Each structure stands twice: as C-alpha cells, then as structure tokens.
Amino acid sequence: xxxLIQAIILGVLTGGVYALMASGQTLIFGVxxxxxxxxxxxxxxxxxxxxxxxxxxxxxxxxxxxxxTPLMFLVGVAVQWAFLRPLHGDDIAQLSLLVTFAVxxxxxxxxxxxxxxxxxxxxPSYANSxxxxxxxxxxxxxxxxxxxxxxxxxxxxxxxxxxxxxxxVRATVQxxxxxxxxxxxxxxVSAIGFGIGTATAAAAGSVFGMLNSFNxxxxxxxxxRLLTIVVLGGLGSIGGSVVAALVMGVAxxxxxxxxxxxxxxxxxxxxxxxVLLLRPRxxxxxxxxxxx
Amino acid sequence: MIRGFxxxxxxxxxxxxxxxxxxxxxxxxxxxxxxxxxxxxxxALASSWNLVGGYAGYPSxxxxxxxxxxxxxxxxxxxxxxxxxxxxxxVLPIIGIAVGLLAVPIGWxxxxxxxxxxxxxxxxxxxxxxxxxxxxxxxTGGAQGSSVAPPPFAVDTFDWPFYFAMVVxxxxxxxxxxxxxxxxxxxxxxxxxxxxxxxxxxxVRVTAVKLTAFGVSAGLVAMVGGVWxxxxxxxxxxxxxxxxxxxxxVLMAFLGGRGTLWGPVLGAFILVPAQExxxxxxxxxxxxxxxxxxxxxxxxxxxxxxxxxxxTERLRRRRDTLDVAAASAGPDTAPPAEPREVKVRx
Numbered sequence: 001x002x003x004l005i006q007a008i009i010l011g012v013l014t015g016g017v018y019a020l021m022a023s024g025q026t027l028i029f030g031v032x033x034x035x036x037x038x039x040x041x042x043x044x045x046x047x048x049x050x051x052x053x054x055x056x057x058x059x060x061x062x063x064x065x066x067x068x069t070p071l072m073f074l075v076g077v078a079v080q081w082a083f084l085r086p087l088h089g090d091d092i093a094q095l096s097l098l099v100t101f102a103v104x105x106x107x108x109x110x111x112x113x114x115x116x117x118x119x120x121x122x123x124p125s126y127a128n129s130x131x132x133x134x135x136x137x138x139x140x141x142x143x144x145x146x147x148x149x150x151x152x153x154x155x156x157x158x159x160x161x162x163x164x165x166x167x168x169v170r171a172t173v174q175x176x177x178x179x180x181x182x183x184x185x186x187x188x189v190s191a192i193g194f195g196i197g198t199a200t201a202a203a204a205g206s207v208f209g210m211l212n213s214f215n216x217x218x219x220x221x222x223x224x225r226l227l228t229i230v231v232l233g234g235l236g237s238i239g240g241s242v243v244a245a246l247v248m249g250v251a252x253x254x255x256x257x258x259x260x261x262x263x264x265x266x267x268x269x270x271x272x273x274x275v276l277l278l279r280p281r282x283x284x285x286x287x288x289x290x291x292x
Numbered sequence: 293m294i295r296g297f298x299x300x301x302x303x304x305x306x307x308x309x310x311x312x313x314x315x316x317x318x319x320x321x322x323x324x325x326x327x328x329x330x331x332x333x334x335x336a337l338a339s340s341w342n343l344v345g346g347y348a349g350y351p352s353x354x355x356x357x358x359x360x361x362x363x364x365x366x367x368x369x370x371x372x373x374x375x376x377x378x379x380x381x382x383v384l385p386i387i388g389i390a391v392g393l394l395a396v397p398i399g400w401x402x403x404x405x406x407x408x409x410x411x412x413x414x415x416x417x418x419x420x421x422x423x424x425x426x427x428x429x430x431x432t433g434g435a436q437g438s439s440v441a442p443p444p445f446a447v448d449t450f451d452w453p454f455y456f457a458m459v460v461x462x463x464x465x466x467x468x469x470x471x472x473x474x475x476x477x478x479x480x481x482x483x484x485x486x487x488x489x490x491x492x493x494x495x496v497r498v499t500a501v502k503l504t505a506f507g508v509s510a511g512l513v514a515m516v517g518g519v520w521x522x523x524x525x526x527x528x529x530x531x532x533x534x535x536x537x538x539x540x541x542v543l544m545a546f547l548g549g550r551g552t553l554w555g556p557v558l559g560a561f562i563l564v565p566a567q568e569x570x571x572x573x574x575x576x577x578x579x580x581x582x583x584x585x586x587x588x589x590x591x592x593x594x595x596x597x598x599x600x601x602x603x604t605e606r607l608r609r610r611r612d613t614l615d616v617a618a619a620s621a622g623p624d625t626a627p628p629a630e631p632r633e634v635k636v637r638x
Contacts, residue, residue: 033408035408035409035411035412037415083589083593086593087592087593087596089596089597091349091596093408094349094351094408094411095592095596097351097353097408097411098351098542098546098588098592099589099592099593101353101539101588102585102588102589102592103585103589105539105581105584105585105588106581106582106585106586106589108581109579109580109581109582109583109584109585110582112581113579113582220419220535221419223415224415224416224419227412227415227416228416231409231412231413235408235409262427263427265419265423266420266423266427268416269416269419269420269423272413272416273401276401276402276404276405276413277401277404
C-alpha cells in the first residue's frame, strides 16, 4: 500500500510535467491541425539550453525558464514561418507531419553535433534533496517542477481565456473559416500558436533535464509518450491532455513500482491501443472540441 | 494507359532489371555492389510503403516495425545454422505471409483513424516493437543483439545471393504495385485516398482494401528485413527498428512521387547513393543527420508531389499548349491560351 501511494505521488508529479509538454502539442494541433512530431525534440532542445545556461553561466535551472521560454517561442515562430506556412495543397496534413519530423531530425543532428550523444543531466545542488511527508518521499525538484508546470498551465489558460489573442485562437480552433471571416489573421494566430506550443516545450524541457538523463536521441521516447497522451486526451483539447497526462503519469509510475520499470513504457502503448479500440477520438475528443 | 501494358513500359522495366542483373556479373567492385544492395533494398521498401502511403493515402511512419520483425524472424530461426546457405531465402515467403497476416489486426486497429492520427499510431507501433525487442531478452537477446549464422558463400561472390534476393523482392513489390494500379483494388484505394466517406457511401469495401494493402505492404517489408538481417549478420533492436529506415522509405517515395510505380524506385536510386556519398564525404554521422533533415525539408517544400508527377504534369501542360497553339494557328492568330485555362477546359 505504501509503495502504491508513493508511486501515485510520483506519477502525479511527473504527469504534471508531461501535461505541460502535451498541452503545447495539442494547442498546436488545435490551431493549425498539425501533429507536431518535433515537440519531443523541442523539449530536448530546451533541456540542452538549460544545461548550457547552468554549466556555463551558473543560472539556476528553474530560473532559466525565464530565458529559454521566450527564446524558444521565437524558434517556434521561425519554424512555423519557414517550414509550415509555405505548405499548401490537399495533403497538407501529411506534409506538415513530415516537415515536423524533419525538424525533429534536424534538431537531433545539431544537438548531437554540439553536445555529443552521451547521456547528460542537469544537476543543481538541491537535485537530491527531498521532503518526507507522512512517511512519503517527495523530491524537491519534482515538487517544484510540478508547481512550475501548474503555473505555466495557468498562464496558458489565462492567455487563452482573457486576451484578444486567446479569443482568436479559440475561434480558429472552433472554426477556422468563420474566424477568418470575422477578421482573425490566421497566419499570425498560427505562428504565435506554434510559438506558444514551443515555449511550453522549453519550460518543460528545463525541468525534464533535471528529472531525467537525456541525450539528443531522447526525443523518440518523449514523442511516443506525448502522442499517446494527446490522443488519449483527444487531439486539440488542452484540458483533455492535462487529464490524460496525469492518468498516464500515474499509470506508468504504478506499473513501474509494482511490476518492473522495463514495462512502464509499455503502459503507454497498451492505453493507446485501448483508446483506439474503444474510443478513437480520445477522452475529450469531439465533445469539448472547441472548448479547449 | 490504365488497361494493358504499354510497350514502352515493358521495355523500360526489361532494361532496368536486365541492368540490375548484369551489373554484378560483369565484375562490379565490392563497394559498388554493397551500395547497390542497399539501394535496391530501399527501392523495394519504398515501393512496399507506397502501397499504403501512396495509393491509400495512409502515411505509415511505423513500417520499420515489420522490417524488424522480419529481421528477427530470420535471426532467431537461423541463429545456429543456415543449412547450406540458401534455405533462409526460401523461408522468406513464409515469413512474409505470416507478418502480413499479423499486420491485418494491427491495421484494423490503427486504420480506424485518419491520416494524422494514423501516423501517430504507426509511430508508436515502431516503439512498441523496439521496446519488445529490447525487453524480450530470451527471444531477441535484448540490447546484446542476436546474430545469424554466417553463410558458407564463396568470398568473391559473397554478396551475390543477397543482391539477387533484393532484386527479386523489388520485382515482386513493383509487380504488386503494378497490379494494384491496374485492378479494382487500385481504384478502390484511390477513392479511399480521395474521400473515404464518399467511397464508403458508394459501396467501396473500404476496410477490406485498406487492410489488403496494409497486409501486403507489411509482408513485403518483412521479407526485405529478413534478407537485410541475413546480410548484415548481427541484429540489434536500435538498428532493426531504426526510425531512419521508416523515414527513408517515406522520403524516397515522396521524392520520386507517391502513388506512382516508378517514383519510389527513382527516389531510392537518388537518395541512397547520395546518402553513401554524404556519409563518406562528411564523415561525422551527426552532420549526416542534419543533411538528411535538410534534404527532407527541401523536397517537401519545393517538390511536395515528387519528381515524376511534377515532370508528367509539366509535359502534359506543354503538350496541351502546343495543341492549342496548333489549333488556333488560323489566319488571325488568337493569343495562345494560358496552360491554366486549357486545364480547366479539359
């Protein structure tokens, strides 16, 4: 019982970070109908940026979010502008999928050239400290990471609900055509939407670098988990992706604690399979489509 | 063009395969034959991928899963002894059929979704297969890999059996591709690609044709994987289930032209030699990944339909303009019509 509760705590904390990555990805899908296969690579890029800021300039990994997030926002806007905006034709969904995969490969290549392919880790002085609450271990880094993710998700929520830009995003998600007729500049919304999605990847990446060892090839692992989460949550639904991320975080952590860590990755795939069999549109797929 | 074989097509195919067969016989150097094996291998892979990704419009990003399964099938069965050396080649059809049948339920689950989610599902399929290969240590040897017993072929002509096996598989893949184009299956797949709901509505057996294409495609890829495993001798999960192999297939089919007979082959014959060249010229494997990504982006941005469709389109336009010019070459010559207008009129 103790092990189970401990695993659930760990799962919720990890799930929060995945929720951040997945919300960005599902936002990008909602706005542009593009499945961003580069999201994992962007997270890894964010992790490496944090790593460099930490080892070279001694900036605290949590504070470095203030630098990496705006930087990666610009990267995202640039990627959208250079590679996704020029696409047109009937099979734009397929083409954009492949373009984002190519971007992922490119990022992996550049990173392995710059940092080599050995596993690294961001290790601040407090990396191993943890609190004991009612007999359960809560790692400091994981807890702060969870809080950070909550803050970022809250910010995202505020942007989408309270700003003019957020309203045009939601309008675009609901019906791109009508949104354009009402004067929403869809190119701009797409670019900024992609940028925000990338910025969430950056924020999650800073944390990811502290919680896991990573190398440039880590994005394959990440993207398969993220895709499972967004499909489970229902593509395009941010709320759904948050719920799905928590579910998956807990599920894989419980499997890892009670069965074997080897099979914890497998939980993701089993869940994906079940979702596709029982409810292909995901938990919150169609019903909440426009609600975000 | 739809029915029957055109003479030019037959001659072209004949010359192509005759050249492939003659090259080793006239004593091509080892490195050339080695490059050629991988070129033909990718041509066969891309042609098989094209059955699903091109004709049906379902972009599978997980086909390497079947490649790896085929590789491990050969690796596991022939780990100790290859029984004279040629038996693995004769077992391939059995592996192909078995994997093809295995692929049907997988396709049934994953093809419940449409293009973008399908790509996601197939990508996870690749990771499922890779995770299994890493974790089922008793069967696959895990990260230590497994090996195929070395074949007792003469040193001089060691590569020949593998090469000819690949050529045969390419021929089979192209024959099936041609058959798809000329039969009701191809037409049904074309309707699926254009508008699946409408196709379903007018009575096309959507699920049946999709699954046929998926199964056949997976079986072919598995056979190619089997030959590959036998050729390289050592199988590791990260190489047998390498995402780059999947991307290779997709990229080559895209470059040459999806949904065409020769496009995937053309793509392979351009990209694989280019890859070998880059790998030798640039040395560092990381740069090679960047170059790969760059080529990929350039193709999609500038040649989204592929080389062959772009060329045929251009040729047709030119012929149309010539026709119009000839028709309107009356006494008071009207300005030649724009190609665009011609296209609308047809």
